Amino acid sequence: MNKLQENLIDKAYRMALQTDEKIHTGNPAEHTLIAEIEKELDTRFPLSYIHFLIKYGNLSFFGETFYGTTQKGMQATSAPSVLFVTKNNRALGQLSERMIAIKSSGYGPIFAIDMSEADQYGEGKIVEVALGYKITGEKKVLANSFAEFFYSEIENAIEDLNE
Numbered sequence: 001m002n003k004l005q006e007n008l009i010d011k012a013y014r015m016a017l018q019t020d021e022k023i024h025t026g027n028p029a030e031h032t033l034i035a036e037i038e039k040e041l042d043t044r045f046p047l048s049y050i051h052f053l054i055k056y057g058n059l060s061f062f063g064e065t066f067y068g069t070t071q072k073g074m075q076a077t078s079a080p081s082v083l084f085v086t087k088n089n090r091a092l093g094q095l096s097e098r099m100i101a102i103k104s105s106g107y108g109p110i111f112a113i114d115m116s117e118a119d120q121y122g123e124g125k126i127v128e129v130a131l132g133y134k135i136t137g138e139k140k141v142l143a144n145s146f147a148e149f150f151y152s153e154i155e156n157a158i159e160d161l162n163e
Contacts (some may be wrong), residue, residue: 005048005123005147009055012154016061019161026057026080029069036074037083043100043115046123048147058082062157066150067102079104086112093134099127102146103153113146114139 016023034053038044045053052059058068058080067082076084082100089095089110098116105111110129117125126149130138143149 005145006051008147008151009048009052012151013056013059015158016154019062019158021062021161024060026059026068026070028055028057029053033069033073037069040074040083041086041100043098044122045100046113046115046118046146047121048123048145048150049100049102049113052146052150053082061154062161063106064153064157065103066153094131095129095133099129100124102126102149111142111149114141117141119144 013023031054034045034050052066053068056068058070059066060080065080067080067085070076070081072081074083079085082102085101086095086099089101090097090099094110095101095112096114096116099112099114101110101112103111105128108131112127112129113124114127115124123145125141126143126146127139128142130136132138143152
């Protein structure tokens with residue numbers, strides 16, 4: 001795995017720890033669970049996202065919730081389960097079959113990993129998917145990897161805390 005990607009995720013987590021805000025993480029995922037979820041979603045997860053799942057499961061910090069694995073594993077029926085949220089959004093036509101839901105905006109759009117735009121290292125671009133995606137196909141690239149997006153979101157949340 002690209003150590004820079006791994007380091008960005010862990011650096012963001014350490015930055016969040018230095019605040020007075022609570023951080024909630026899920027159960028770290030086993031490789032077998034990750035493989036089952038990938039199979040169910042018919043996609044491969046980028047290595048930076050796998051690192052996040054193995055280390056944190058899912059994560060909530062200062063109103064930001066990053067989807068991942070939960071104690072209920074394959075039987076999860078709510079957020080923050082990446083499996084549940086991705087399957088539901090795909091069924092509603094809000095994501096393509098090559099997208100993985102990783103976070104809700106809270107105001108409509110969905111943040112997703114778009115594996116149709118994966119680079120040579122298997123990192124998918126992070127996109128903001130518009131509410132009308134089913135009709136328009138509109139999406140906006142926000143970051144080149146999950147690690148970059150996660151770091152940026154945590155950094156922005158900390159800046160908001162300090163205002």
